[in-house]
Amino acid sequence: MSRDTGYRHFHDQLDALKQQLIDMSQHAEQLIELSVESLVQRDAEKAQAVIKGDHVVDALEINVEQAAIALLALQQPLARDLRYIISAIKVSGDLERVGDHGVNIAESALRLARMTSSIAPSREIQEMAKRARDMLRDALDAYVRADGSLGRAVCRADDEVDTLHDSVFAILLAQMTESPATVQEALELLLVSRNLERIADLATNIGEDAVYLAEGKQIKHHFEERSSTPAA
Numbered sequence: 001m002s003r004d005t006g007y008r009h010f011h012d013q014l015d016a017l018k019q020q021l022i023d024m025s026q027h028a029e030q031l032i033e034l035s036v037e038s039l040v041q042r043d044a045e046k047a048q049a050v051i052k053g054d055h056v057v058d059a060l061e062i063n064v065e066q067a068a069i070a071l072l073a074l075q076q077p078l079a080r081d082l083r084y085i086i087s088a089i090k091v092s093g094d095l096e097r098v099g100d101h102g103v104n105i106a107e108s109a110l111r112l113a114r115m116t117s118s119i120a121p122s123r124e125i126q127e128m129a130k131r132a133r134d135m136l137r138d139a140l141d142a143y144v145r146a147d148g149s150l151g152r153a154v155c156r157a158d159d160e161v162d163t164l165h166d167s168v169f170a171i172l173l174a175q176m177t178e179s180p181a182t183v184q185e186a187l188e189l190l191l192v193s194r195n196l197e198r199i200a201d202l203a204t205n206i207g208e209d210a211v212y213l214a215e216g217k218q219i220k221h222h223f224e225e226r227s228s229t230p231a232a
Helices: 003-041 044-075 079-113 123-145 148-178 180-215 219-226
Strands: none
Touching: 003 044, 003 079, 003 123, 044 079, 044 148, 079 123, 079 219, 123 180, 148 180
């Protein structure tokens, strides 16, 4: 195999890895959307579809890991390509956990479907779901395109989801105080809110990986700020 042919083959494999991550992200996003629909509509059938559909995300995670390891072993990539392949393994793990949180929401929807409904999911929960999906989509786009600016925007968006989660907690706490009979339902909805917050956190992780890939800068845990502060 000539050097040029080998180079093209490597980048074909790299493109295939990127596509697997895109497919995985899309499946995870669909699980989130369907799980929230099952919650809002108290639709047990849709909730079961989320639980059954999670195996697709699990299988894609294994495929990404195997493809990344093969590229590392056989191609010995350098610089950004090396960073991309190593972080692809971590990103696939984050996406797999997104799918797990979608399953958690669907399981809450199943339990709520068996209850006498007296609390409707607040608009804050639905807004959290929308923002978490948008963050996930933008984070993966930033990662695939090595767009540090978009990756940073995803990280900033996480604060808005956190604020919505705090609002949901306050609303449900007031509901439980006023009507103790709603405690079980309120706790399920609080669990849903927590899972959506974690999905946004995972999207933030991917956004941070996009910044590292694009700029070679580590911004996790405010590392960039600490490393630029002169020692006392």
